[in-house]
Amino acid sequence: MVLMFFNEKSCVSESTPDEARQAMLDFIKVCQEVWRIHRGATLVSEVRLEDAEIAPGYYLQQWRNEPGNRDAWRFMREVLQRKAPLSGILPKPPDDQESEYRFQGEPVLGLAAAHLMKAHGLAVSLPSAPYWDAPWLTVDYELVDEDDYLKDSADVMHASSRAHVAEHEEWIRDTAEASATTGAQLWAQRQDLFPYLQFVPGVEQNLKDLQGVSLPSVREELRHLNAAAEAWRPGESEPAWAVKVVPESDTRINLGLCTFTDLDGTRQVFSLHVRFPPKPGRIHFRLIGEEGRIRVGYIGRKRLEDGVPRRAR
Incomplete structure (x- = not known):
């Protein structure tokens, strides 16, 4: 199984509604390309995607309801079989352990999930800022429990364009097939x-x-x-x-x-x-x-x- 973890931070931008519309269509193309390689890929989100604010004052629910976007939304809803929230997908940490993941100093849930589920996980983002235009993203994380403290960084597999998906195509195929x-x-x-x-x-x-x-x-x-x-x-x-x-x-x-x-x-x-x-x-x-x-x-x-x-x- 290949899980596409939605990077919620890629919605945080100063984009105009028109720029956000195009970013959403580009994001759909990324998901479609992963789906082309593996028809069982699933998009996993922290919250309901309809609630995401993809530009100041402009929500994905508004984008969804626009006539020109209905086919793209149908693909996300019916084909990708979205799952939310992340807490229902991720393995439960020990009761005495806490963790925090950050990208450029900001907490990130989707990128954290992609790292925690790296055997099956690919982070996906809207192309809303230059730093999302990369096939790998570096996250900093801290793990704390009653016996130890760990501070480190990790590279997370990521895609916000078809070119990024192409770079990870072999991994997507191998991961999908290895599940059988x-x-x-x-x-x-x-x-x-x-x-x-x-x-x-x-x-x-x-x-x-x-x-x-x-x-x-x-x-x-x-x-x-x-x-x-x-x-x-x-x-x-x-x-x-x-x-x-x-x-x-x-x-x-x-x-x-x-x-x-x-x-x-x-x-x-x-x-x-x-x-x-x-x-x-x-x-x-x-x-x-x-x-x-x-x-x-x-x-x-x-x-x-x-x-x-x-x-x-």
Whole structure:
């Protein structure tokens, strides 16, 4: 899971309403770019975003109600599935411990949360001031308990532009995929992790039967296929492959070893495949040109004439 922690301090500015409107639209583009990479990303806010004052006397609720902003607001509300407040997301500190985070001397909650949840957290800001135009922000913090006192600083992953998101893209993908540690979880998160792939129903059992040692390799190959499908343009006969993709031999096709039940219940040939270790693992798929998608029909060991599980036939 990737959590986007809203930096509430990026609302504190002397912007005009027009400047705030543009900053909000730019902020939405940042969230959309993270969402493009990982459909399960969630925006987390200290308070209800509608209550945020994004320019003196001009509130996000006013921006939300303006006709030109309704689609952008719908994306934030329905797609990102906002969560608030931060206290419901963050791990609870020990009863005898207190902490305070500051950026340029000012207390910050969103940046603190992104640091505390750094395994999953990315801070996001409105581009309302020059100091938010950075992919990393340095925060100062103090931790106090009955036994110790710690004062230090830390770098927080941050984005207020698409360029910043691009810098963190690999981390976003790795974090999203790492949350799936079993084949069943990979199946459950397939739409978030691989939005440009389609899967026939039989793949669910394939993934549940997958050995744990194969999971990282399967995840990686599916990521490559998803990226290829995303970049596939109308008029191109097939995607540009970043991995070795080969068709099945006529002999194996005639034996039905790459024929699987498709989404509509018909039997279809899924000849194209990639291999994954440990050998002999294969992912069989076919191209759905009219939709610009790749449809996966089988994930598992190379199918043989003898000894193939009935459910895989």
